[in-house]
Amino acid sequence: MMYVTPENTATGQDRFVDHSSWFKYSSPQTFFPLAGKLVPWFAVAALLLAAAGLYIGFFVAPTDSQQGEAYRIIFIHVPAAWMSMFIYVVMAFWAGVGLTFNTRLSGMMASALAPTGALFTFLALWSGSLWGKPTWGTWWVWEARLTSELILLFLYFGFMALQAAIDDPRRADKAGAVLALTGVINIPIIYFSVQWWNTLHQGASVSLKSAPTMAATMFTGMLVMVLALWMYSIAASLMRVRCIILERERDSQWVAEYMSSHK
Amino acid sequence: MFTVLRCVIYRDLLLATRRWADVLTALVFFVIVVSLFPLGVGPEPNLLRTIAPGVIWVAALLASMLSLTRIFAADYADGTLEQMLLSTAPLGMIVAAKVIAHWLVTGLLVVLIAPLLALQFDLPQQLLATLTLSLLLGTPVLSMIGAIGAALTLGLRGGGALLSLLVLPLYVPVLIIGAGAVDMAAAGLGTEAHFLLLAALLVVAAAFAPWAAAAALRISAE
Numbered sequence: 001m002m003y004v005t006p007e008n009t010a011t012g013q014d015r016f017v018d019h020s021s022w023f024k025y026s027s028p029q030t031f032f033p034l035a036g037k038l039v040p041w042f043a044v045a046a047l048l049l050a051a052a053g054l055y056i057g058f059f060v061a062p063t064d065s066q067q068g069e070a071y072r073i074i075f076i077h078v079p080a081a082w083m084s085m086f087i088y089v090v091m092a093f094w095a096g097v098g099l100t101f102n103t104r105l106s107g108m109m110a111s112a113l114a115p116t117g118a119l120f121t122f123l124a125l126w127s128g129s130l131w132g133k134p135t136w137g138t139w140w141v142w143e144a145r146l147t148s149e150l151i152l153l154f155l156y157f158g159f160m161a162l163q164a165a166i167d168d169p170r171r172a173d174k175a176g177a178v179l180a181l182t183g184v185i186n187i188p189i190i191y192f193s194v195q196w197w198n199t200l201h202q203g204a205s206v207s208l209k210s211a212p213t214m215a216a217t218m219f220t221g222m223l224v225m226v227l228a229l230w231m232y233s234i235a236a237s238l239m240r241v242r243c244i245i246l247e248r249e250r251d252s253q254w255v256a257e258y259m260s261s262h263k
Numbered sequence: 264m265f266t267v268l269r270c271v272i273y274r275d276l277l278l279a280t281r282r283w284a285d286v287l288t289a290l291v292f293f294v295i296v297v298s299l300f301p302l303g304v305g306p307e308p309n310l311l312r313t314i315a316p317g318v319i320w321v322a323a324l325l326a327s328m329l330s331l332t333r334i335f336a337a338d339y340a341d342g343t344l345e346q347m348l349l350s351t352a353p354l355g356m357i358v359a360a361k362v363i364a365h366w367l368v369t370g371l372l373v374v375l376i377a378p379l380l381a382l383q384f385d386l387p388q389q390l391l392a393t394l395t396l397s398l399l400l401g402t403p404v405l406s407m408i409g410a411i412g413a414a415l416t417l418g419l420r421g422g423g424a425l426l427s428l429l430v431l432p433l434y435v436p437v438l439i440i441g442a443g444a445v446d447m448a449a450a451g452l453g454t455e456a457h458f459l460l461l462a463a464l465l466v467v468a469a470a471f472a473p474w475a476a477a478a479a480l481r482i483s484a485e
Contacts, residue, residue, distance in 0.1 A: 151432045151435055154428070154431070154432040155432050157428060158428045158429040158432060161425055161428050161429075162415060162416070162425060162429060165416070165419045165420060165421060165422075165425050166419060171482055171483070171485060174482040175415045175479065175482050175483065178411070178415060178475060178478055178479045178482065179411075179415060179429060181475075182408075182411055182433065182475055183432075183433070185471075186432075186433050186436070189436045189464075190432075190435050190436055193435065193436035193439045193440055193460075194435070194439065196439070196440075196443075197439040197443060
């Protein structure tokens with residue numbers, strides 16, 4: 001059994017939360033049940049949207065005149081690539097909030113988002129290379145977008161490795177925040193330098209810009225898939241943040257009560 | 264304020280001169296890494312000429328990274344860093360001074376020896392100046408970005424490998440623009456844009472990196 005210890009002041013503060021304001025959800029203790037209630041909704045929305053999006057993608061959308069059936073991978077690839085970049089920005093945002101206002105939950109949220117972001121970055125790279133083989137005839141080209149996506153994956157790995165190497169969670173949050181903010185300033189610089197580097201060495205062998213304009217159903221399918229991945233990301237990171245909260249607050253009274261009632 | 268800067272630079276340089284072996288290790292590492300490439304890819308002169316700028320730049324990157332832990336580790340171990348954190352002088356200034364000192368004993372030496380290695384790769388002589396200048400502008404940026412990583416990983420287990428994971432992706436723009444400058448010159452094109460961009464990176468890094476590293480130091484030394 002775990003008990004509240006005198007030095008555990010951080011959790012002690014939660015008892016004096018102002019329950020009239022929205023900010024009450026910035027406390028891990030109050031956010032935990034809220035996240036628990038929200039997860040199923042987002043998970044179900046993700047499932048339904050993914051089913052609809054994949055149905056449109058695989059059965060409704062017409063075959064592409066140039067790329068044949070292989071193009072259908074964009075229904076996974078493009079949404080994953082978008083999410084991979086967007087999640088990094090959201091992660092840096094929460095990291096920045098945590099660093100500025102010293103709120104514990106913000107740092108936990110940033111750590112909870114990182115694996116999902118890394119997953120989508122990997123998915124975008126993987127699906128991209130599966131698409132590249134039939135279309136470009138090669139698994140990998142050092143094209144600007146591919147290369148910056150690869151570097152983004154390294155940035156995610158760096159963030160997670162740094163947090164994993166630090167035992168003290170508060171220090172891990174803050175150190176991760178400094179790194180995430182440095183990374184988010186660097187991402188545009190990296191992107192443009194890579195793009196520039198590529199045009200310098202050789203023209204891009206295939207450019208998405210020159211691809212024929214997309215049919216409406218293709219676009220709808222992609223949009224639905226983007227929404228599905230949004231819902232999935234929210235559900236997954238909320239579930240992960242719940243685990244992080246339990247782990248970090250394991251010495252507090254409310255977690256002890258929660259654990260004993262959920263045996 | 265500038266007295267602090269001068270004193271810290273002087274102190275760090277003095278410490279470095281008392282431990283020459285440490286300084287030389289990074290330099291010898293640089294030379295060895297560059298020398299390994301012809302062994303790996305073969306002695307074909309045309310190929311070596313083409314890859315020379317990239318190889319020298321990547322080796323400079325690695326050499327700079329290898330010596331990063333030196334910026335703060337010794338001071339952290341003997342308690343000097345705590346005194347610096349308590350000092351009334353702005354921490355960003357102290358960090359800037361330490362970064363400058365780090366660059367003087369690693370980056371600058373790399374810049375000075377790079378033309379010699381470039382000759383081994385038979386890089387045309389008119390490109391040597393371009394290569395040296397690009398390294399001169401780029402290596403300080405490496406030290407500055409690296410200082411953030413060094414401050415973040417201070418006192419952590421597996422610090423070295425972790426540091427490379429944090430820092431190398433952030434080095435990418437410097438590598439691209441730095442090696443790109445030499446490639447442009449080799450192709451007979453203008454290099455002003457590359458040098459202006461390198462200088463811009465240097466200015467931005469000089470303005471922000473010492474403060475980010477200072478924030479990271481406070482977090483690590485808490």
